[in-house]
Amino acid sequence: MKKILLVEDDPNLGMLLQDYLQLKGKFEVVLCTDGEEGIKAFAKQNFDLCILDVMMPKKDGFTLGKEIRKTNQQVPIIFATAKAMMEDKASAYDLGGDDYITKPFRIEELLLRINALLKRASAKESTTNEPVQTNFEIGQYTFDYTTQLIHFNGQQQKLSTKEAELLQLLCLKKNTVLTREEALLSIWHDDNYFNGRSMDVFLSKLRKYLKEDPKVEILNVHGKGYKLLVN
Helix, strand or coil: CCEEEEECCCHHHHHHHHHHHCCCCCEEEEEEECCCHHHHHHHCCCCCCEEEEEEHHHHHHHHHHHHHHHHCCCCEEEEEECCCCCCHHHHHHCCCCCEEEECCCCHHHHHHHHHHHHHHHHHHHHHHCCCCEEHHHHHCEEEECCCCCCEEECEEEEHHHHHHHHHHHHHCCCCEEEHHHHHHHHHHHHCCCHHHHHHHHHHHHHHCCCCCCCCEEEEEEECEEEEECCC
C-alpha cells in the first residue's frame, strides 16, 4: 500500500481528502494540519508522495517542500493552493514540485494526478538498466546532474530540481534541437500553457548561469524548441 503525506490546515478538507484517498485510492494517508507537523512526520516515516497546502500557519507549503527536497529529491510533491498566480506556479516547480493544483478542485482530479505521478515514479525506478549520463562539459562549465551543481572557475551554482532536469535534457541534445513538447512532457508531464510559462522562467535562469562563457548559448528555435549551442 502506497503511503501519502497530506498536509492541509483546513481540518474539514483534510479529513475529506484523507477519507476519499484511503477509500477510493487504497492509500495509507497521514494527515498533518501545519508545516511543522508535516516535516516531523516526513522525517519519521517513508512516504511515496506528498500533498502540501501552500497557505498554512507556522510553516507554509513552499517552505515545507524546500525542506523535504533537502533530504529527498525523488518523492513526488503536489502543491495545492487557492492562489492561481503564475509566479506561485513557477515557485512550486522551482522548489522541486512535480504538480500544482488550484483550489477548488475535484477530488477525482487529484486522484488522477496522484496515480499518474506514482506511475511515473515507478517507471523511473524500473528504467535503471541503461544509465543516463549525469556529468557534462558545457564549454568552460562542468555540470553534475546528481548534485545539481554547475562549476565554473572555482565557483559553483546550485540548481533547483527542475533547472537540473532541463539542463540535463539540453546537454543530452547538445547542438541539436530539444523540442518544447519533449521538454514539457519529460519534466512537467503536461505541455499546457502554464507549464510552458514556468519552463520559460527556468530557461532564463539557465542562460544567466551560463552567460560567462561566450561560446555557450541556449537558443530559441522558432516553432520547434531550444538548442544548447556550444562552439
